[in-house]
Amino acid sequence: MGDTYFTIGMAGHIDHGKTTLTKALTNVDTDRLKEEKERGISIELGYAPLQTENGAHVSIVDVPGHERFIRQMIAGVAGIDLVVLVVAADEGVMPQTEEHLEILQFLGIEHCIVAITKIDRVDEEMLELVTEDIRDRLEGTIFDGAPYVLVDSVSGKGIEELKSTIFEKLKNVAFRDAYGSFxxxxxxxxxxxxxxxxxxxxxxxxxxxxxxxxxxxxxxxxxxxxxxxxxxxxxxxxxxxxxxxxxxxxxxxxxxxxxxxxxASDHFLATNTIDVALQLINEKFSPIKQRAPVKVHVGTSEVMGKIVFFDRNELEQTNEEVLCQIRLDEEVVVRRGDRFIVRRPTPVETLGGGWVIQPKGGKYRYGEETILMLRDMKEGTPVDLVEDVLAKQILLDAKLLIQQTSLDEGKLGETLASGIADGSIIEISSGKYSLSKTFIKLKDEMLERLQSYHEDFPMRIGMSKAELVQTFSSAYPKPFIEYTLETMAKQNDIRKADQFMALASFEPHLPKQWKTRMEGIIAALEKDGVQAKKWEDYVAGTPVPKPDISELQAYLLHTGQAYRFMEDTLIHRSAVDLAIAKLQAETESEFGLKEAKDALDLSRKYLIPFLELLDELNITTRAEDKRRWTDKGKR
Missing domain, CATH: 2.40.30.10 (Translation factors)
Known part of the structure; x- marks a missing residue:
């Protein structure tokens, strides 16, 4: 389970031991606020890491249990993968337990463990009664059949069993995919x-x-x-x-x-009108009238708005899903499929919850026609379904698309062909599909990353392809990154040089701040010709920082302005060109060490490395004690 990330929520009635249990599991006290210490209750969300042995990374969020702090509670559970429902053995199911249960189900939390705390305060018979009471309450809900663990957070009894149960449960939890926009x-x-x-x-x-x-x-x-x-x-x-x-x-x-x-992208929109599928709480409440004020909790937002019905003028308790619209007083940021909670502002009570069908709702007529339209929208057109899945998974083959959209092979084929024709879908090699907008997004991110790299390292010919791929590999599948790079190269957005990538418009250059100083170093190197000094002699005493000096040396070598002459010495290209011309003028097609020494008038200290450089550049080739000019070196 390495490289998986989960958030676990502690939910339940006030003073049922959520914070103490969190501390027993993690050794972190989440009651961090002074007011919380004084009052002995959690107001803000408290978070702690749960140490695991199997490579999973787990955060525990201790959400407030008091009714007044329900907003923080909703904000906390909106991002969790598994809930630990905490019920005190000496009190059993209480009003906040009930409300938290409703909210958890509306928010689509599917995985639950029941932790019965404070077991040291009751006898065996009471413990059985409380357990049975909780089972009855969970029967028929999404948490029916959840495992139960008996714990005493103070003595530590049951804590290890709870940890084991959590880790076992997490094996069946689909961890949040890092693909998609942040x-x-x-x-x-x-x-x-x-x-x-x-x-x-x-x-x-x-x-x-x-x-x-x-x-x-x-x-x-x-x-x-x-x-x-x-x-x-x-x-x-x-x-x-x-x-x-x-x-x-x-x-x-x-x-x-x-x-x-x-x-991190423009894939998200702010909206004040959302079309929703609403499920109501499973108990009687005063009817909600058309355009009645409601309080909506979505993500971590809490916004007032008006509820608008298209098939009734007031809403009473029903087990059926209600398709309607909420017009908000302030903008929120949501996507199709996001979960929300609706509460009545006065008297304060939870009415229901559901999911967002359409983040950008319009003005619709009252009547069955609108309900049918919302129902179609809820089910999603084949194009909607494919785009929704590819927006999250980025790159999928036809088999996985069929599994995740429930479309049959024929309908999927039609949808993909249509998408490819209109340019919204692209086919990557080996029959995998992605969205054009995802390609454009990654392309823009890569261009921005390369631009930033060139600004940081102007003397380098480009960024290592491996480093560029690694930068995006946690957010995008590698084949998709490779496809994007190849396409960008074909479109002349980027240029490949060996294993390096650069913007097509970029040329390595000296940084403005040190340009004059560096040009002085290069001029001195060029002036000394073949009898160059050690590199450190040219840069001694310069105010140019050491990292930039190192970059300058690499820049001269990569751009071919200089060659490595000896281990600690560079030689300017112009000096090599002059020496080659002189040697060519005074030797035949084959020459030895003596002829070279006479032609160049160099000591062995410089002559031998120079001739070896010519061999390395394939200008000459050596056979025993003689050298011959290659085709590359012939006049």
């Missing part, structure tokens, strides 16, 4: 002295690299990921499923709010 809904914003603005959240999808240019939506602010931390450890990147803190450059704390979303 998206992090922000649930915490703060400042660190000397560092600036920091945001926290669980990455929903994609990968973020240190130094990446990002956008805060819905405001559209451009920021830079200056530093990335996962559980207080600095990392070069973070990926889907990881709980992450990112130090942002270019923005103040006051400009970012919980509910904003950090993204």
């Amino acid at each position: 998206r992090l809904p922000i649930d915490q914003v703060f400042t660190v002295q000397g560092q600036g603005t920091v945001v926290r959240g669980t990455i929903y999808e994609g990968v973020v690299q240190k130094g990446s240019q990002l956008t805060v939506l819905p405001k559209g602010q451009k920021v830079k990921a200056r530093q990335i931390q996962v559980h207080h450890e600095e990392q070069d990147q973070a990926r889907a499923g990881q709980r992450t803190a990112i130090n942002l450059g270019g923005v103040n704390k006051e400009e970012i709010n919980r509910g904003d979303v950090l993204v």
Whole structure:
């Protein structure tokens, strides 16, 4: 299970021992706020890493249990893969337990473990009653059949069994795919002295690299990921499923709010009208009237809005899915398939939840026609289904597309042919398919990366292809990267030189800051001709930094302006050309050491390395003590 990332949520009623259990599992106290210490309850989300032995990377989020802090609770569970439902043995199922259960199901959380805590406070009979009560409550829900573990967080009883159960359960959890565009809904914003603005959240999808240019939506602010931390450890990147803190450059704390979303592409849109499939809670509530105010929780956002029906004027409890629209007072950032919760603002209560059918809803007429349209949209056209899957998986063959879209072979073939014809779908070699917009996205990212590399290393002929591929390999499949590079080369966007890649418009050059100093070093080398001094003699005392001196030497060699003459010596190309011309003028097609010495008037210290250089350049070829001019070296 190496290189997999999961977030586990602790949910349940206030004071049922979630924070204590989290500490027992991780040895981290998540009640970090002074107010939390004083009041003994969790207000903000607390996170801790769970150490594993099987290579999985697991974060535990301790979400608040108190009713007043339900917003933070929803923000926390929105990004989790597995929930540990905590129920105290001495109290059993309580109101917040019930509400958390409803919310977890609406948010599409499928995997659950029940932890019955505080078992030291009850006898065996009471424990059986509580366990039976929980089983009854979970019967018929998505968590029916969830495993139960009895624990006492203070003494540590049952903790190892709970860990084993968690690891066993995670084997069946599909971990979040790092493919796709980076998206992090922000649930915490703060400042660190000397560092600036920091945001926290669980990455929903994609990968973020240190130094990446990002956008805060819905405001559209451009920021830079200056530093990335996962559980207080600095990392070069973070990926889907990881709980992450990112130090942002270019923005103040006051400009970012919980509910904003950090993204790395323009694949996401801000919207204030969403078409939704709504499922209601399984109990009676006062009817919801047409255009009634509701509070919507999606990702880490909490936004007021009005609910709009197209087939009724008020909504009562029903087990059927309701297709409707929510018009929001503020913009949110959502994608098709995102889960949400709807609550009544007064009196405060959870009404239901569901998923987003269409992030950018329109103005529709009241009536059956709109309901049919929404139903078709919910089911998705074949094109929608294919594009939705390829947006997440990036590169798939026909077999996997059939599995993931449920389209039959004929319908899939028609859809792919249509997409290829209109340019929205591209076929990669060996019958794999991707989206044109994903190709364009990667192409833009590669051009930006190469531009940045050229600015950092202007004297290098380009970036190593292996390094460029590695940069994007955690977010894109390797065959797709190779296809993109080949296509970019064919389109003359980039140029290949051996194993190096560069922008087609780029030429290696001396950095502006040290250009004059470096030109002086090169001029001195050229002046000394074949009798060049050691490289260190030319650069001694120069203010040019050592790394740039090293880059200069490589630049001269790679661009052919100089040759390696001896291990610690370079020789300028013009000196080699002059010496070759002189040697050619005074020798026949074959010559020995004496003829070369007479022609060039060089000591053995310089003569032998020079002749060996000619052999290396294939200008001469050696046979015993004689050398012959090759076709390359003939006059």
